[in-house]
Amino acid sequence: MTTTSLAQLNFAFQADTSLGGRLPPELECEIFTLAATSWHISKAGPLLLVAWRVHGWVEPLLYRSVIFFRVYEFLGGRILGPRNYTALPWIQSQHFDALVAQKPPGFFRTTVKRLLIRDDTLNRYVEDILRICSDVSNLTVYCQSSTGALEGALDVLAPGMLRRLAITLTHFFGAGTHLAMHPTLANVTHLRVEDIDDSLESLIPEVLRMPALHHLAIAPITEVLKQAHIVDAILTAFHRRPDDNPLQALVIFDFRKRGGVEADTILSTHVAFVIWTPTVSWESSVDWIEGAIGGWDFWDRADDFIRRRRAGEVDGNMLPPMNIDDLTSLL
Structure with a gap:
């Protein structure tokens, strides 16, 4: 076929x-x-x-995978936008209402399963987008926002539908929120936490209690991975019994370039501890698109790297860089 x-x-x-x-x-x-x-x-x-x-x-x-944006980005001669990524629907956030009016009722709720809201989308559109696409199972939100500015926005999603999520948690949840008890997060298996500062000290133990979570990605700029209680919480999650949903992968985004991750030695040498250094600032969006059209995203590459590491085929904890020119999503 x-x-x-x-x-x-x-x-x-x-x-x-x-x-x-x-x-x-x-x-x-x-x-x-x-x-x-x-x-x-x-x-x-x-x-x-x-x-x-x-x-x-x-x-x-x-429309299974959709990208929301506001303006195009120029990338050294390429445009990261519809002109290059015609494989996926790109929708300008400010024009979404007009598109919704052209479709049958509930069209986007039932069809959209993977959703990327890019960082040039204004905050005021985010909750409406999520309400209309409420059955999404794979959600990434890159928004320039402030603490608590989007609090409650995830509540409009259908409970239990999310499986993969990448957000800045402090934008969406207030201090003291018990993430493990939140119905929207009940079945999230893969979580990328975009928070980078001291908030990670309280967030990491909290997300490790999420009932379905077994893949976690963070991008710390502090020495949080050297703190004893954080290290203990992560190692405990790694070593849970198989029927207790152990943590299978911890991916560290090193945006400060190679060697910038400060971590406890026992933790950093664990087979499931992986460091990825994106080579360009927009690589995360490209990675999401690649996964959405059937290629490998960073979760897939991390799983493969961990498997080969267990088999003794590779050394160290550095995930090989993405080769942008080999991606199937660049048309």
């Missing part, structure tokens, strides 16, 4: 004269759904033009 052209599909339909040139609708739907989900997403767009019935089957599949 991945190599079948639209012309071949059309020929197959027209050749079936016993059905008046049409296959049964159920079979047509299955064929076009398989095509839309098997091909690279950038090749699935033309399926929308085959017929209105096909448009109705395929369009929801193309």
Whole structure:
């Protein structure tokens, strides 16, 4: 199916004269759904033009992963925006209401599963976006905000739907919030904490209590990973029994470049302790997009690195850098 052209599909339909040139609708739907989900997403767009019935089957599949933004970014000759990433829908936050009005009721709630809200999106749009896309399971929010400015915004999401989350926790939750008890976070397995300052001292023990969490990423700029109670909490999470949901990976983002992570020796030599140094400031968005279209994101690369490390195939704790030019998402 991945190599079948639209012309071949059309020929197959027209050749079936016993059905008046049409296959049964159920079979047509299955064929076009398989095509839309098997091909690279950038090749699935033309399926929308085959017929209105096909448009109705395929369009929801193309909105499974969505990026919200406000302005384009120039990246040394490339534009990180729709011109390069035509594989995914890019929606300007300030125009979302108009797009919602063009779709059936509940369209974005039921279709959007992976959502990236980029850091140029204004805070006032975030909660409305989340309310409309409330069944999202993979959410990343990069917003320039202040402590508590988005408090309560995650409450509009359907409880228990989130599986992967990347946010600045102090933007969304007030001091003293018991994250392990929050219904929106009940099934989160992968969490990237964007908080970088002293707030991590209280946040790390709290997130480690989240019931479903087994992958954690942080970007500390302090010596929090040398503090005894933090080290003990992380090591305890690593060493839980298999039926107690042990921590399987701790990914440290080193934005201060290689060698900038201060960590306890026992912790930093643990097989599941991995350091990733993004080579450019916008690499996190590229990484998310790569994962959204079926490639490997940093979680996948970390899991593979840990597996090879356990097998003795690699040394150290430094995750190899992403090769931007080899990514399938750059079209």
